[in-house]
Amino acid sequence: MTEIYTVTENYNDEYWMRRAIKLAMQAQEKGEIPVGAVLVADNEIIAEGFNHPITDHDPTAHAEIIALRRGGMQLQNYRLLNTTLYVTLEPCIMCAGAMVHSRIQRLVYGASDMKTGAAGSLIDILRHPGMNHQIDITGGVLAQECSSMLSAFFKQRREQHKALKKLKAQQQEMP
Numbered sequence: 001m002t003e004i005y006t007v008t009e010n011y012n013d014e015y016w017m018r019r020a021i022k023l024a025m026q027a028q029e030k031g032e033i034p035v036g037a038v039l040v041a042d043n044e045i046i047a048e049g050f051n052h053p054i055t056d057h058d059p060t061a062h063a064e065i066i067a068l069r070r071g072g073m074q075l076q077n078y079r080l081l082n083t084t085l086y087v088t089l090e091p092c093i094m095c096a097g098a099m100v101h102s103r104i105q106r107l108v109y110g111a112s113d114m115k116t117g118a119a120g121s122l123i124d125i126l127r128h129p130g131m132n133h134q135i136d137i138t139g140g141v142l143a144q145e146c147s148s149m150l151s152a153f154f155k156q157r158r159e160q161h162k163a164l165k166k167l168k169a170q171q172q173e174m175p
């Protein structure tokens with residue numbers, strides 16, 4: 001019985017993660033790092049968000065923060081009890097802190113972030129023994145899709161920078 005339950009749960013996680021990936025693509029269309037987040041309770045979407053700090057001139061406009069803010073508005077409560085947040089990339093320290101404040105029950109993320117991940121990769125904010133609120137974490141859901149989306153984005157951006165540099169150099173060479 002336990003096994004059947006686990007399979008069902010994983011299926012649901014992948015389902016919501018696919019929605020988060022779609023949101024991440026919206027970020028990418030705006031030239032932002034592709035990260036998307038979906039806040040879910042009782043098998044329903046409460047709120048969504050995608051990363052857009054550059055467009056909004058807002059260093060806090062990460063996908064998770066957007067989803068948590070909208071979730072609070074939607075529930076008319078600053079505590080987002082019994083909710084699960086799905087995000088395509090392991091959250092940073094800022095977002096992990098916001099998750100603790102919002103009291104979400106569970107975090108599900110896709111790709112790990114070795115450089116800035118605050119759900120265990122760099123630091124573990126969400127399960128820190130000194131924290132008064134502990135959050136359940138499931139990592140690595142559709143990790144391959146989530147991380148290849150990111151690496152394709154960064155590769156494209158490097159190529160764009162290179163092409164721009166080349167163009168500038170050519171312009172300087174002109175008499």
Ligand SMILES: [Zn+2]
Pocket residue numbers: 062064091092093094095096
């Ligand atoms: Zn963040």
